[in-house]
Amino acid sequence: GGIITQTPKFLIGQEGQKLTLKCQQNFNHDTMYWYRQDSGKGLRLIYYSITENDLQKGDLSEGYDASREKKSSFSLTVTSAQKNEMAVFLCASSQGGNSDYTFGSGTRLLVI
Amino acid sequence: QEKVQQSPESLIVPEGAMVSLNCSFSDSASQSIWWYQQHPGKGPKALISIFSNGNKKEGRLTVYLNRASLHVSLHIKDSQPSDSAVYLCAVGRYGSSGNKLIFGIGTLLSVKP
Numbered sequence: 001g002g003i004i005t006q007t008p009k010f011l012i013g014q015e016g017q018k019l020t021l022k023c024q025q026n027f028n029h030d031t032m033y034w035y036r037q038d039s040g041k042g043l044r045l046i047y048y049s050i051t052e053n054d055l056q057k058g059d060l061s062e063g064y065d066a067s068r069e070k071k072s073s074f075s076l077t078v079t080s081a082q083k084n085e086m087a088v089f090l091c092a093s094s095q096g097g098n099s100d101y102t103f104g105s106g107t108r109l110l111v112i
Numbered sequence: 113q114e115k116v117q118q119s120p121e122s123l124i125v126p127e128g129a130m131v132s133l134n135c136s137f138s139d140s141a142s143q144s145i146w147w148y149q150q151h152p153g154k155g156p157k158a159l160i161s162i163f164s165n166g167n168k169k170e171g172r173l174t175v176y177l178n179r180a181s182l183h184v185s186l187h188i189k190d191s192q193p194s195d196s197a198v199y200l201c202a203v204g205r206y207g208s209s210g211n212k213l214i215f216g217i218g219t220l221l222s223v224k225p
Contacts, residue, residue: 004155031210042217043156043200050210058212059113090155098144098163098206101213103155 002027006091006104013111015083021076021107023091030096032074036060037088037106046089049074050096078109085111114139118201118216126224131188133219135201138182144204145177145184146213151197159199160186191223 004025013019023032031050035043035058045058047066055066065077074091088108092101115138125131137145144163148156160175162168162184167176172189188195198220202213 035215040217043215045212045214048210048212056209092155094211096206096211098161098204098211100146100158100161101156103157105153105155 002102004091004093004102004104006089006107008107009105011107011109013078013081013109015081015111017081017111019078019081019109021078021089021091021109023074023076023104024072025091025093025102026072027093027095027102028071029093029102030071031094032068033092033094033101034058034064034066034074034076035090035092037090043090046076081109081111083111085109114142114203114205114214116201116203116214116216118199118219120219121217122220122222124222124224125191127191127193129191129223131191131195131221131223133186133188133199133201133221135184135186135216136182137184137201137203137214139203139205140179140182142203142205144206145175146202146204147173147175147186148200148202148215149197150200150218156200191221193223193225196221196223 033048034046049068150156198218201216204213
């Protein structure tokens with residue numbers, strides 16, 4: 001069976017800092033996603049990628065950059081962390097078409 | 113812009129009860145409807161999907177889709193304490209720029225022994 005791994009599990013940053021979150025999958029899935037989960041707001045799509053070196057913006061892309069240099073990995077950068085920001089960032093992968101998503105366990109971000 | 117709304121926000125039921133969760137969506141052209149389960153500290157896990165009008169049964173789960181009313185429901189028979197989790201409804205479309213799922217906020221289910 002495959003696995004999708006997110007690092008780090010917890011991330012504490014300072015206001016204005018650039019922070020990078022990483023995601024690796026060994027399913028050989030084509031498409032990868034980054035979602036942000038906030039209490040009371042559900043999951044919101046930040047970026048996704050349908051193949052290596054492809055990037056597509058989601059509804060919440062402002063303030064973020066993404067990179068897909070290899071098929072198996074997808075990284076997300078918070079370009080300038082906002083004070084008191086607290087959220088869970090979830091990475092997912094999918095074979096494409098109408099396939100389901102497999103999610104990682106998330107990176108929990110706190111900005112002080 | 114697809115909108116997905118779920119009800120109720122939270123639900124407490126005794127063990128063995130039938131659970132009914134509701135989801136409404138805005139785009140009739142949405143191709144797939146998914147239900148995901150999320151336990152605390154974990155990522156969501158796909159439970160069941162439906163693409164065509166009607167119903168689909170898998171084990172203790174049954175999902176009903178009515179495209180005319182833009183409504184889908186998930187029913188869990190003989191609920192167990194291990195079913196306690198957040199249930200997320202997700203609606204998807206597949207196009208030239210890949211497939212995207214739009215998620216609802218979720219329903220928090222608590223099954224009491």
